[in-house]
Amino acid sequence: MGANKEKNETCGTICLKYLLFTFNFLFWLAGGAVMAVGIWTLVEKSDYISLLSSKIYAVSAYILIMAGVIVMVTGVLGCCATFKEQRRLLRVYFVLLLCIFLLEILAGVLAYIYYQQLNEELKENLRETMVQKYHQPEQDHVTKAVDKLQQEFKCCGSNSSSDWMESVWIRSIKADRRSVPDSCCKNPVIKLCGRRDHPSNIYKVEGGCITKLENFILNHLQIIGAVGVGIACVQVS
Template structure:
């Protein structure tokens, strides 16, 4: 009875974790598809896609997000349905997918750390494009796509502007009501914040990746324990 109770507990824990996993994948996929197909985003950021040229880093990142979101939804579904149906086949497939995702996460983390200077440069370029587009069009429309992207940068990183000059200028235009871009009393440039994030505080990204990796390891353990419990159950 104790073993059956433990198996049932693991079953519902696995379902819960995978439902959150599936839901997160759906959100990522939805946002990525919006970024890819909303013409306002690419036009305002100056990143129009031309099939005759190589896609920009922006589009490459969006396509990666689409793939990640789709894979997370599929894996989450396998985990949820496999746990509820107590299917050894689905749980085995789920375990194999998690192993692949775990290996990809480790590889991506190593690649990101080795190429953090390039990632920092690309992030600054993306921010600069968003800033230039938002400030040019903000007088006509204060809630356009570029402005929303820029405000997300500013609120997440608690920064404003490409440097001291643009920071003070934008603060002034915000005070006078011409723009509405920066958080109040924020005098750190976003270039400095991006440098800090990918160099001085890269351990925060590492901690986040470690938390995800630990959750994935527990899910792999739970799926194997549940699979063994199903195999050893007298019902089967």
């Protein structure tokens, strides 16, 4: 009877080990997904980040990447701790779980906070950035971001194409009598197409680029917040 009891305990222990191994493997995959979301956000937004005065958006993405890396390390550590049954590894494992939980909650909270203040920030800063920094010395990253923004979202100017009338570059001789940058044109390959400020030639979008950029970033912030808080809730459950 003692032998049967020992055998049952052994079977139970083995099953528990494999169950924990499966959990840690899935946890490792989840870490890869979290890290991928963070990297995707930064790569997708790398140009547009230069148009934002606040760094909260970028910080949220970096936190997700950090959390993803720690999750993957924790998953491997959890597998080792399960099979080797080392208490020290298990302690480190649970400390890392706590760090991951806090990082993911922080990323979610930051994304939510920035979600609330994004509209005001864009209203206050996007137009100023466009008219003051476009095609200015040491502002190539801003110029590239603005051109990409206007072409990808088919818009012109912060609120409207008339914003470019205040541009430092448009007012200079370097603009070569353009009314708007060539990136506002529906067919930007035509040389000096920005000279003709007409709806048939340039994008005339209600709300300008602010509305387009805001919607784009808000969608990504929702993803960041959902991933961060969602994975944290899975850990708790």
